[in-house]
Structures are given as structure tokens and as C-alpha cells.
Amino acid sequence: MIYSQKYALAHFLTPLADGMQFHMTEWPLHTTLVDVFMIDRATTNIDAKLAAVLSEIEPVTVGAKDDIVLGMTPVVLLEKTLPLEQLHLAIVDLLEENGAIFNNTQFARDGFLPHSTIQDNGRLSRGDVITIDSLSLVDMFPGGDWEQRKVLATFTLG
Numbered sequence: 001m002i003y004s005q006k007y008a009l010a011h012f013l014t015p016l017a018d019g020m021q022f023h024m025t026e027w028p029l030h031t032t033l034v035d036v037f038m039i040d041r042a043t044t045n046i047d048a049k050l051a052a053v054l055s056e057i058e059p060v061t062v063g064a065k066d067d068i069v070l071g072m073t074p075v076v077l078l079e080k081t082l083p084l085e086q087l088h089l090a091i092v093d094l095l096e097e098n099g100a101i102f103n104n105t106q107f108a109r110d111g112f113l114p115h116s117t118i119q120d121n122g123r124l125s126r127g128d129v130i131t132i133d134s135l136s137l138v139d140m141f142p143g144g145d146w147e148q149r150k151v152l153a154t155f156t157l158g
Helices: 046-055 082-097
Strands: 006-012 021-023 030-038 060-070 073-078 115-117 129-132 134-139 148-156
Touching: 030 082, 030 115, 030 129, 046 082, 046 134, 046 148, 060 082, 060 115
Parallel strands: none
Antiparallel strands: 006 030, 006 134, 021 148, 060 073, 060 129, 073 115, 134 148
């Protein structure tokens, strides 16, 4: 199966409305729970499945730790707690069961490295605490434009 559309699942620290679009260099402050993946969104009915799975998982609270650089990107590491890992794994399991193909498998499962990218418009600092209570499905190529990102749907935890 060949997919051309790519997605990610992120928690925005300030909620964004579905349909909100932004340039790839202007991501609002967020943490990514599942890195870029491809899936046949329509035939798998993945939105409804994500909503159902996430409604059964309680919100997860984590703290910000140290600043590091991943590749060339400055980020703030987040605590890798058991509830956060379980949330990540539940999503990855669901996506894999529905034929998802991940761009960077090294960042899934045991390689999951929870972090928040340091943005021009904001950042987390050591000791900050966030609660992940929603996840947004982000289109990484809306309308075929690789420079844009678009929030397609937001799912509430719990």
C-alpha cells in the first residue's frame, strides 16, 4: 500500500482550532507524541479509532527537564513517565494495526524521546509542568504544500 499524505500527532500547549494552518517554521508550542507517519486516513476510519482509544486514557502530566539539541534543533526534554510511555504505545499500536508507516521508526516505542521544541514564540523551561489532555492530528502537507501544516482533528483524553 502506498500513501502520499503524512501526519503527526501532537499536543499543543495552547489549543488550536481544527482547520488552523501554519507555516512549518512557525509551529505553536507543542510536544509530539507520534512522529511523522503515513496512513490511509479515509479507509481505516483512523479518526474515530483514535477518538475511541484516547477517550479511554487519562490525561498525562509531565515535567520539563533539560535543554538539549536533537540534530540541529534545540528542545526541552520531558520526563519519560510510565503513563506517557503507555499513551505513546497505545497510539503507535493503533496506528500500526491500521497500516501506518512511520518515517522515523527510531523515534517510536523504545526510541520515543518526549520533548518540546524550543520555538521563537515560546518554550518550556526546566521545572515547568504540562498536562497532555488532547492530541491533534496534523497534516504535514496540506493541499500538497510541504511548507504548511494543518490541524485536522483534535481528540480529548479521558
